[in-house]
Amino acid sequence: MTSFVLSVRNRDADAFGKGFGRPCYLGIPDGEDVPRPSHRMGSASQWMKAVVDDAYPEGKAWLDVVFFVHGYNTDAREALLRQRLVEKELGRRGLACMVIGFDWPTAGNALLYSYDRFEAQDAASSLVKAGIIPFSKFTVDNCPVNVHLIAHSMGGFVVREAFRGVDKGRDANLANDWRIGQLVLFAADISSDCFALGNPDMLPVFRHCGRLTNYYSGYDHALAASNVKNVDFRSRVGRVGMPMKTPANEKALDVDCGPRYAAVRDRELRIIDGMVSHSWYLEDELWYDDLAHTLKGQLDRHVIPTRTYRGENDFVLNPGV
Numbered sequence: 001m002t003s004f005v006l007s008v009r010n011r012d013a014d015a016f017g018k019g020f021g022r023p024c025y026l027g028i029p030d031g032e033d034v035p036r037p038s039h040r041m042g043s044a045s046q047w048m049k050a051v052v053d054d055a056y057p058e059g060k061a062w063l064d065v066v067f068f069v070h071g072y073n074t075d076a077r078e079a080l081l082r083q084r085l086v087e088k089e090l091g092r093r094g095l096a097c098m099v100i101g102f103d104w105p106t107a108g109n110a111l112l113y114s115y116d117r118f119e120a121q122d123a124a125s126s127l128v129k130a131g132i133i134p135f136s137k138f139t140v141d142n143c144p145v146n147v148h149l150i151a152h153s154m155g156g157f158v159v160r161e162a163f164r165g166v167d168k169g170r171d172a173n174l175a176n177d178w179r180i181g182q183l184v185l186f187a188a189d190i191s192s193d194c195f196a197l198g199n200p201d202m203l204p205v206f207r208h209c210g211r212l213t214n215y216y217s218g219y220d221h222a223l224a225a226s227n228v229k230n231v232d233f234r235s236r237v238g239r240v241g242m243p244m245k246t247p248a249n250e251k252a253l254d255v256d257c258g259p260r261y262a263a264v265r266d267r268e269l270r271i272i273d274g275m276v277s278h279s280w281y282l283e284d285e286l287w288y289d290d291l292a293h294t295l296k297g298q299l300d301r302h303v304i305p306t307r308t309y310r311g312e313n314d315f316v317l318n319p320g321v
Helices: 044-055 076-092 113-136 154-169 203-208 221-229 258-264 276-283 285-296
Strands: 003-012 015-028 063-069 097-103 143-152 180-186 209-216 252-256 307-311 314-317
Touching (some): 044 113, 063 113, 209 285, 258 314
Parallel strands (some): 180 209
16 A cells, blocks of 8 residues: 655655755655655645545545654654554554655754754644645545544644644635644653643644643653753653643543553564654554544543543553553
């Protein structure tokens, strides 16, 4: 099956670089593991039609499209590998969806955190303008498209800045009634304080999503380091969750994955590259079970069997074995 990617990396001959470029709609065939400009599929409408034609199963009344936004220090090859892994694992759990990668430019060096953050801000609005809004408006006969969003690490910052920037800019030619279904953050590199009720940084996010699920772990070493690199000593929501002493938006919920990580942390990451405590979610069976339930939206958040309710907007992913 073709893998679809919206890339906003700059182009150099038949390769993508480390800087920001114009949106490029890609279709990467099976057997190829590096997105290239030669995989370009034309206009947004041509690309979206190809996505639907490739994914639409007979008799299905709708199509779920899941945008996957990678984190910092992730090159195009690794981003595609992660995207394909997410799509495969969700498919194994009965979620017939198409996972689309949003590939924003990173320096490919863990020490260049600030560079990646600047590039994330430049690239952010393209996620909404060139990806989410076109798809949220795109339909085919008897097949409405449901758009969801998953973001890892600094990808959560990309999402926040994308929603903020588009709402703040208020392009007269851009409709503002767009909406996604589920928004999922895991190991998100965003200040926890932003999730306090009424915080203006997150208002645009909650305005345009149906539900926000935040997966976090207190064992995340990468987010502890990013506080220093970013000269921002506020705790990250992917490490401590949303603020406990203030109310949160009614659309938001926390899932504490720390106990699950403690139970499985001795396992090696075999498929993806990255710091284990920061990226382990992408190779954890139980996390994918919970994620699939979340994206399907068939069960109320209080009865999803992979988690335990702790009160208010607070859940814990079951440790398992």
